[in-house]
Amino acid sequence: MSKVKVIVAGPRGRMGNEAVKLVHGTEGFELAAVIDRKHNGESLSAIEGFHGIEAPVFSDINECFSSVEADVLIDLTTPEVGMFHTETALNHGIRPVVGTTGFTKEDLAKLDSLTKEKGIGCIIAPNFAIGAILMMKFSQMAAKYFPDVEIIEMHHDQKLDAPSGTASKTADMIAAVRETKQQGHPNEKETIQGARGANVDGMHIHSVRLPGLVAHQQVLFGSDGELLTVRHDSFNRASFMSGVKLAVDSVMKLDVLVYGLENIIE
Ligand SMILES: NC(=O)c1ccc[n+]([C@@H]2O[C@H](COP(=O)([O-])OP(=O)(O)OC[C@H]3O[C@@H](n4cnc5c(N)ncnc54)[C@H](O)[C@@H]3O)[C@@H](O)[C@H]2O)c1
Numbered sequence: 001m002s003k004v005k006v007i008v009a010g011p012r013g014r015m016g017n018e019a020v021k022l023v024h025g026t027e028g029f030e031l032a033a034v035i036d037r038k039h040n041g042e043s044l045s046a047i048e049g050f051h052g053i054e055a056p057v058f059s060d061i062n063e064c065f066s067s068v069e070a071d072v073l074i075d076l077t078t079p080e081v082g083m084f085h086t087e088t089a090l091n092h093g094i095r096p097v098v099g100t101t102g103f104t105k106e107d108l109a110k111l112d113s114l115t116k117e118k119g120i121g122c123i124i125a126p127n128f129a130i131g132a133i134l135m136m137k138f139s140q141m142a143a144k145y146f147p148d149v150e151i152i153e154m155h156h157d158q159k160l161d162a163p164s165g166t167a168s169k170t171a172d173m174i175a176a177v178r179e180t181k182q183q184g185h186p187n188e189k190e191t192i193q194g195a196r197g198a199n200v201d202g203m204h205i206h207s208v209r210l211p212g213l214v215a216h217q218q219v220l221f222g223s224d225g226e227l228l229t230v231r232h233d234s235f236n237r238a239s240f241m242s243g244v245k246l247a248v249d250s251v252m253k254l255d256v257l258v259y260g261l262e263n264i265i266e
Pocket residue numbers: 009010011012013014015016035036037076077078079081098099100101102125126127128129240
C-alpha cells in the first residue's frame with residue numbers, strides 16, 4: 001500500500017516539532033515537506049533538532065503545494081495562518097488535519113462549505129489527546145443530569161487564544177444536550193469586569209495562563225449537596241500524537257468536514 005504523504009506547517013513550534021517526528025517515525029506515512037516562515041529552500045535536516053529528517057522547507061504554501069505531491073496537510077500554526085492554510089490546502093485537493101485553535105464559528109462554516117464543494121475530507125480537532133476527548137464526552141453525559149456547569153481551562157502562558165478550543169468545544173457539546181440556562185444569581189453583578197469569565201449559552205468559561213502548565217481542563221458540575229469534577233491533564237505534547245495519527249488515517253477516508261475527534265472515536 002502506498003504511504004500517506006504528509007506536509008507539516010509550523011514544524012519548529014511545540015506541536016509541529018512532535019508532529020514532524022510522528023510522521024517521520026510512522027511506517028505508513030511519508031514527510032513530503034514542511035511549511036516554515038524561515039529556512040525556505042533548505043532541507044529540514046539542516047535545521048537544529050531535525051538532524052536526519054530529510055524534507056524540503058517552503059515558506060510559500062502555494063509554492064509548496066505546486067512543487068510537492070501530498071495527501072494531507074497537518075497545520076499547527078496560529079489562528080489566522082491556520083485558516084489561510086486550511087483553505088489553500090482544500091483548494092489544492094490536499095486534506096487538512098488542523099490542530100490549530102482559535103477558529104470562529106464563521107471560519108468553521110466557511111470551511112464546511114468549502115469541504116463540501118471540494119468533496120474531500122478535513123478534520124479540525126481542538127484537542128488531539130484521547131483523554132481530552134473522553135473528558136468532553138463524559139462532560140456531555142454528565143450535563144444531562146447536572147445542568148449547572150463551569151469550565152476552568154488552564155494552559156501555558158504562550159497560548160494566543162482564549163478561551164481554548166477545547167473549552168469552546170466542551171461548551172458546544174454541553175449546549176447541544178441541555179436547555180439554555182443562565183447560571184448563578186439572576187441579579188449577580190461583576191464589580192471587576194470579567195470576574196465571571198466568558199458566557200457561552202449561560203455556561204461560564206474561566207481561562208488560566210501560567211508558565212509551567214501544558215494543557216489542562218476541569219469541568220465542574222454542581223447540584224444540591226454534591227459536586228462532580230471531570231478533569232483532564234496533558235503533561236507533554238506527546239500526549240496529542242496518537243490523536244494526530246488517528247486524524248491523518250481518518251481524513252483519508254472522509255469527504256466531509258469533521259470538527260472534533262469525538263466524531264471519529266467510538
Ligand atoms: N489540537 C490540539 O490537540 C492542540 C494541542 C496543542 C496546541 N494546539 C494548537 O496548535 C497551535 C500551535 O501550538 P504550539 O504550542 O505548537 O505553538 P507554537 O507557537 O509553539 O508554534 C506555532 C508555530 O507556527 C509557526 N508559524 C506561524 N506562522 C507561520 C506561517 N505563516 N507558516 C509556517 N509556520 C508558521 C511559528 O513559527 C511557530 O513555530 C495553536 O493554535 C495551539 O492552540 C492544538
